Amino acid sequence: MSAPVAVVVHGGAGASQDDVDGCQVAARAALDVLQAGGESLDAVVRAVMVLEDDDRFNAGTGSVVAPDGATIEMDASVMDTRGRLGAVACVRDVRNPVLLAREVANTPHRLLAGEGAQRFAEVSMLESSLPVTGEQAKRRAVKLAQALKAPSPAETAKRAALLRQWNYPDQPVPAAAEGCDTVGAVARDAEGHFAVAASTGGVSPALLGRVGDTPLIGAGFYAGPEGAVAATGTGEDIIPLLLSHTVYQWIADGVPLQQALERGVALLPADSDVGIIAVSRTEARHHSNRAMPTSNGD
Incomplete structure (x- = not known):
């Protein structure tokens, strides 16, 4: 007997609700895979690809530029049961x-980084272009103008600290703080298997080589026999909590899904952006402490 399929897609905690249509398109693409009898992993990968190709979201073509004005560093992950x-x-x-x-999931390894991951992309013959569209450039120009006009004291202090620890080969350029969110999807297929996928374009300002929660199992993502969970928000706060696995364990222990998500969000300080999406054997839900565009394909 087949199980009812389910999917939840998010566009990042702190992202604009004006972009919810992008999540709806991504969720619909995932549901098309599931309703055709496809696996949950294929569904979540398809959903995240849609969001990576939509430059309104901080992933793929919408990734943020580092404070050197040129570097883009992205993370991503997948997991299924x-x-x-x-x-x-x-x-x-x-x-x-x-x-x-x-x-990477087809190799003997779990995580590839930096140059090795880049070379593996070439071996895998994946598309290497990363276009920055006109609309994306316009939004960044507006952010830059706002930041140069009236930077907040907190942003000024953060940038001063970054300059003391600067590890880029080139000098910094003035830029607005942006990023720190991800895109992600969780799904349950007709055979009852779960999967999760996530992708992020990073955060700026940040040191070269900064890695957030997105590619770290148990922190930004987790899937097990009782469900799948994806987290988004301030990675530095999510990582030490192993937030996705923590929420998953509550689900496995029988905590109602909405309650588990609310408890997970409450673990982070109020000034930290955080959102969580999850599917269990019977439910599919989301919760966040900031605006977070989401969709389940309806």
């Missing part, structure tokens, strides 16, 4: 990092 797990970190020139994470 059929034993497949793959992640990449600090990838610079891959259009769809989630596809690269999916390819």
Whole structure:
């Protein structure tokens, strides 16, 4: 007997609700895979690809530019209950990092980073172009103008600290703080298997080589026999909590899904952006402490 399929897609905690249509398109694409009898992993990868190709979201073509004004470092991950797990970190020139994470799941390894991940993308013959569209450039120009006009005291202090620890080969350029969110999807297929996929374009300002929660199992993502969970928000706060696995364990222990998500969000300080999406054997839900565009395909 087949199980009812389910999917939840998010566009990042703190992202604009004006972009919810992008999540709806991604969720619909995932549901099309599931309703055609496809696996949950294929569904979540497809959903995340849609969001990576939509430059309104901080992933793939919408990734943020580092404070040197040139570098883009992206992370992505996939996991399912059929034993497949793959992640990449600090990838610079891959259009769809989630596809690269999916390819890593076919290797003996779990996580590839930096130059090795980049070379693996070339071996895997993945598309390497990373276009920055006109609309994306316009939004960044507006952010830059606002930041130069009236930077907040907190942003000024953060940038001063960053300059003391500067590890880029080139000098910094003035830029607005942006990023820190991810895109992600969780799904349950007709055979009752779960999967999760996530992708992020990073955060700026940040040191070269910064890795957030997105490619770290148990922190930004987790899938097990009782469900799948994806977290989004401030990675530095999510990582020490192993937030996705913590929420998953509550689900496995029988805590109602909505309650588990609310408890997970409450673990982080109020000034930290955080959102969680999850599917269990019977439910599919989301919760966040900031605006977070989401969709289940309806």
